[in-house]
Amino acid sequence: MGHESPEETKPQIPEQAKHAYGIKTNRFLGGFESWIYEYDHPAGTRILRITPLSHRCPDQIRAELDWVRYLGENGLSVSKPVPTLDGRWVFHLDEGDSAGTAAAFLKAPGKPPTNEDWDTPLFRNMGEFVGKMHALTKAYTPLNPQCRRPEWREELDDCGDRYLDRVDDGIAKRFWENREYLDQLPKGPDSFGLVHSDVHRGNFFLDRGKITLFDFDDSTYSWFVEDIALALFYAVFPGTEERRKDAPRFYEAFLEGYARMNALSSQWLKEIPFFMKKRELLLYLVLTGRKRTDHPFMKGRKERLLEDLPVVEIPF
Structure with missing residues (x-):
């Protein structure tokens, strides 16, 4: 229902996720029920989402990504999921407090709608x-x-x-x-x-x-x-x-x-x-x-x- 995070809390991407997606530089965007990051990729900017197990189990995230891929493959303009370097759609994190899952997406083209657009x-x-x-x-x-x-x-x-x-x-x-x-x-x-x-x-x-x-x-x-x-x-x-x-x-x-x-x-x-x-x-x-x-x-x-x-x- 939204993404927000206390300014003083800016968690880092776990190292295993960086290696899985080939992330070298990234920017923390915020969090509410998941942590959201933007990272650079030769094919264009991508979004990484880190989700704690307390919020979503891995199977629920797999189901989400399957539906999003289906919509994208059938002509709907959605932010499509991208796999890890070795082809996994959902990446498991097991680093203590960072235990959860990671999923990545293409960054949507364009910009947020402005007040002038809102008509x-x-x-x-x-x-x-x-x-x-x-x-x-x-x-x-x-x-x-x-x-x-x-x-x-x-x-x-x-x-x-x-x-x-x-x-x-x-x-x-x-x-x-x-x-x-x-x-x-x-x-x-x-x-x-x-x-x-x-x-x-x-x-x-x-x-x-x-x-x-x-x-x-x-x-x-x-x-x-x-x-x-x-x-x-x-x-x-x-x-x-x-x-x-x-x-x-x-x-x-x-x-x-x-x-x-x-x-x-x-x-x-x-x-x-x-x-x-x-x-x-x-x-x-x-x-x-x-x-x-x-x-x-x-x-x-x-x-x-x-x-x-x-x-x-x-x-x-």
Whole structure:
């Protein structure tokens, strides 16, 4: 759900990872649930991600990379994985506190979208991209069925186990109400599958108008409509009144683009508020648990959750 790191904490790439990928010079970019680095390569700049075992097991990362490779091989512009010098997609790290896995990717071409880019044509472009991703995913078969990404409820339950005892009973009640509602939704091949689960302007670059998406670390099995809901959620993030007022324009353009690339029953759009509420609750729990109550997102958030106010006022 993001990458950030205390300024004083800038961990070095373990030596075994440097040797595995032939890394000579690198720059630390940040971290949240993984450490992210940029390194030089004769074929172009690459990204290295170090993930602790406590966050993802190696099989989950293999499943992520398999899906990303599939999307890239079928015409979607994604930050493609690259193997180690000896051909391994996932590299195991076993150096004490650095135990975990490493994975590398081509750096996406272009730059982050600017405020000038953030307008209706880009919103439509984002919708087309997500629609194409979902259309491709319907035909996706994992290379190894035993290597699977988590299901939607696993992230939710893990977050609840960690942080529910740190919030008020009223917030916990909202959490369980939301989970129980989502749990009864039907699943089918046209509505449920792998989703990116974190599509926002911080996770793609623009190169002459073309989107390249990266950071599939949150990818999970869920309903396709969740990707639409989260794109809208982050379009209004951190939830200021000005951002919320612009939500209908973003949503209309995004949905117009999406419909060009993938068919999704309009009935699913009515579920968007519940998926937005899910992310709102998750962020509230994480930021509360990590004592980040000064984050702009948290201003008035507890009251909004207790009153069960919608994230945006749109007639879905």
